[in-house]
Amino acid sequence: MKIVTVIPGDGIGPEVVESALRVLEALGTDLAPDVLDHVNAGTYRREGTALSEADFARIAASSATLLGAVGDPSLEHTDYVRSVLLRLRLGFDLYANYRPVRLWHDRLSPLRDAAHRGIDCAIVRENTEGLYSGVGGAVHPSSPWETAIDADVSTHHGVSRILDFAFSVARHRVCMVDKANAVRSGGSLWQRCWEAAAGRHPGVAASHLYIDAAAMRLVTDPGSFEVIVTNNSYGDILSDLAAALAGGIGLAPSASLNGTTGFGLFEPVHGTAPDIAGTGTANPLGAILSAALLLEHLGYDDEARAVRLAVGGAVAAGRVTPDLGGTLGTADATAAVLAAL
């Protein structure tokens, strides 16, 4: 029996996690969920912290974690999100954020040119350093002379391992994205690590784009990408952009992996969507596809494939939530996947 810790979180998080758990259950594997439903904004508000050391240990003892979404409008000016999401990513050194993006049905593309709609790529986002490392501070706070600095940190260790990870998941080509022409210190390091990594993987075509050009290229020719590897900040932006080009963030899954320990955190790319939380209309497919990534990661390849086939069937049949042009609520959209399983 393998334990999967589950963090429903806030907003639509609990709703979509419930859908994903129903799918996992229907597969009849030996995975056993251990739900930490107190890790949320309410706990943070009451106790000043939402993820305790005991929670952390419970997660560490499990095989993987499935997370819904974390965040709350009333806590925007606090470190709540960082104290859960970034704490997990940094605490477990989940350096590889893997975000596959695929156009599940032509109908879902926002692009006009039928020949350029196809998108089937993966964003590999460095997940432990860069601008989200948490290194920074301010002098003269709350004065007219306040100067805030957030460090964009890149290490040879961190850059090399994420580049190698990208090559390891690519079949044909990897595109590295940075801004070495303007951001010199990290840019230079990424460029040198990139040349070395490309040399270690001669069978895969290696190309490079600056982040501004990459954002444009995603819109004009998304099909030209297979694996995009980039830093924490650009990966955040490009993965949401790519998701929008594949029909919306409601469908996008992600895995945050530690290549050494094998531990993984699986979560939809979308947030807590406070505007629709509680209305029963959240799209469960991002969470369900994240569960598929989790299954695959733990070796349940056939089950993962079955889930993806079922999702593909439900999408093709239009048995989906309003964000994908359907009329179903969360429960019915989940039932459509379960029926197709």
Add this chain to the structure above:
Amino acid sequence: MKIVTVIPGDGIGPEVVESALRVLEALGTDLAPDVLDHVNAGTYRREGTALSEADFARIAASSATLLGAVGDPSLEHTDYVRSVLLRLRLGFDLYANYRPVRLWHDRLSPLRDAAHRGIDCAIVRENTEGLYSGVGGAVHPSSPWETAIDADVSTHHGVSRILDFAFSVARHRVCMVDKANAVRSGGSLWQRCWEAAAGRHPGVAASHLYIDAAAMRLVTDPGSFEVIVTNNSYGDILSDLAAALAGGIGLAPSASLNGTTGFGLFEPVHGTAPDIAGTGTANPLGAILSAALLLEHLGYDDEARAVRLAVGGAVAAGRVTPDLGGTLGTADATAAVLAAL
């Protein structure tokens, strides 16, 4: 007589600048160009610097600068681009990078949904601090322990003035974009300056998006934006993305302004495009529309309007370069604008 210093630069820079100068000339204003055609990659390669102190003084003595594009594939691993472009932006404290984006013709939109194609907004990009400030360095360089840090610097002074600039150019609404949920020090400063700035401009609706959500929203509902104000890095990315949604970067102009001295640098958003340099097919409209921004800035409002009308006419008639679906070369596309003037 007002002197406009002109830096053609590299790649297609000289070609599109020539087009813009022909348009300026045709208007018969008292603007006199002073061309610095040695500020380019060749000079940097020979002398180790492309923009001398004498050039800097010549520019300082002029009313404004028109720039083509700066960069060279063979100098990618040097500080060439920074030593010209960033030197000008930082040296003249051109803190407000103003990038209007407009869909000149429905045909040019890459978006499928006719109701959501329209885009008519401006990206106001902070242009002197943030991640492009040049503050940074590395320890243990060229070793397996190399750690590179680029500082994302935000000052109360810098953030406040760019927010005020954004409100000053907005009629109805400004959207501020940051990543305060993950990048805490600068995020917190931007949030507080934002609240204060919104308070100073009660007549304009103020909204906020995180950068990942903003990138998505640009694709799904570009028409919802009027003015977007953000930091140096996000402004770089969003302005290219917005340009792609308005038919491509070939059409996008920009102004880098110092609100105190009134000095301005005007340049197309596109780069040197080495792949098409010398082929006579570069789109001159980004440079021509940058000249229109320059005209407006120096008080030639009628002339600026005439140039925009002429560009609109040429685009509507399809008398444009291949990137916009036309068949004309740079010279003929320029002639089409001149004819419409």
